[in-house]
Amino acid sequence: MWFREALAGPVGNSLRVDQVIYHDASEHQDLLVFENETYGRVLVLNGIVQVTTADEFIYHEMMAHVPLLAHGQAKKVLIIGGGDGGVGREVLKHKGVEKLTLVEIDADVVKFSKEWLPTVSDGAFEDPRFEVIITDGVEFMRDSQEHFDVIIVDSTDPVGPGEVLFTREFYTDCQKRLNPGGILVTQNGAPFLQPQELTNSYRSFDLLFKHATFYAITVPTYPGGVMTLGFATDNTEALSIDVETLKTRFEALNTPTRYYTPELHKGAFQLPAYVRACMTPE
Ligand code: SAM
Numbered sequence: 674m675w676f677r678e679a680l681a682g683p684v685g686n687s688l689r690v691d692q693v694i695y696h697d698a699s700e701h702q703d704l705l706v707f708e709n710e711t712y713g714r715v716l717v718l719n720g721i722v723q724v725t726t727a728d729e730f731i732y733h734e735m736m737a738h739v740p741l742l743a744h745g746q747a748k749k750v751l752i753i754g755g756g757d758g759g760v761g762r763e764v765l766k767h768k769g770v771e772k773l774t775l776v777e778i779d780a781d782v783v784k785f786s787k788e789w790l791p792t793v794s795d796g797a798f799e800d801p802r803f804e805v806i807i808t809d810g811v812e813f814m815r816d817s818q819e820h821f822d823v824i825i826v827d828s829t830d831p832v833g834p835g836e837v838l839f840t841r842e843f844y845t846d847c848q849k850r851l852n853p854g855g856i857l858v859t860q861n862g863a864p865f866l867q868p869q870e871l872t873n874s875y876r877s878f879d880l881l882f883k884h885a886t887f888y889a890i891t892v893p894t895y896p897g898g899v900m901t902l903g904f905a906t907d908n909t910e911a912l913s914i915d916v917e918t919l920k921t922r923f924e925a926l927n928t929p930t931r932y933y934t935p936e937l938h939k940g941a942f943q944l945p946a947y948v949r950a951c952m953t954p955e
Contacts, residue, residue, distance in 0.1 A: 676707065678896065679720040684866065686722060686896050688715060694789050699781035701834050706789045712894055714790055716757060718782070719833050724757045725894045726792055732860075733793075734933040735890045735941070736902060737763030740823045740856040741770070742922045742938065743911040747822035748772070749852070753810035753838060754860075755827035756782030758794025764825070765800050766928045774821075776806045776813045778834050783807070811837040814846035822852050826859040826903075831870060839870065841877040844905075848881045854908040861887060863897025864948050871901055871951045878905035879954050884912055887948065888941035890932075899945060912942070 678685035692708040705717040713726035724732075737760050741747050748771045750764050756777035764773050777783055783805060786793060797803055806813065810828070824847050829835035837843060838859075847857050857878075864871040871887065878885030887901040906912070919935035 678722055695785055699779050701779045718829055722894050728893045729759050729793055731892050731932045733759035733763050734930050736760045736825055738933045739938055740858045741767050742919055743914055744823055744856055749821045751821040751824045753826045757786040758797045760825055760827045762795050762797040765797050773803045776810045778809050780807045811843050820850055820852045822855050824857045828860055844877040856906040856911055859903035861901045861903040863900050864951050866897035868951045874903050875952045876955045883907040
């Protein structure tokens, strides 16, 4: 039996289903977890691959360490989405982080990720610094009075419940909730297949922040080649930081990584010309 992803119209990944572990509909989305010989356990939400135990380290390391090491003294961090706990696991490796809040719309994603994908969160949910709030991220950002040093939008794609997390209103509320020097990072898709998604985010970031850019990663189970993560901030130093400073901060982290390196951190912001061509102002 094969799973065929339905993200980008006429193209998509196919993964052999060696064993279905869990398949049910939550209040918000269809949840599927299956085993694949190459990628391990695969989490699928509404027909789109979210996480695999084999390559999740790439996305989760880069979503967490790039903003946190660029910021250098983040104490309060917010994750919107991220119910699998992978970004949370990496954020909590930063001992300077005093409070991590995760706002996830679907309690079932947290519940079954703990049960069926335990290596992804790897105990993060038990960390006393970690607070999980089950609600729509767009409502939280609109109503919250809290401020954060780093906001990480670890959302699904802009279809279904994730759609509201790609709107200008949402980004405007994120900007209001950032402390001075704060950084917003977003899951921003594969521009070869979803160029308009990047252009739309860029235009909002460009209006709201002094610096609006992206950094690139490649994740085997996300189709379309280069995947971009949005990086928006008024903190000029966060972007101009040199590799030596990043190395010092990374070494102090004293945690092994399998994808992130200080050199790659800087290099990831060097984008292909076709990606830069999507970064057009309004
Ligand atoms: N790494 C994945 C990717 O790059 O697409 C994202 C993984 S994570 C599982 C995505 C999470 O976003 C899911 O748990 C989903 O329930 C959550 N989500 C979607 N829409 C949301 C919303 N409006 N508010 C909060 N969480 C949301």
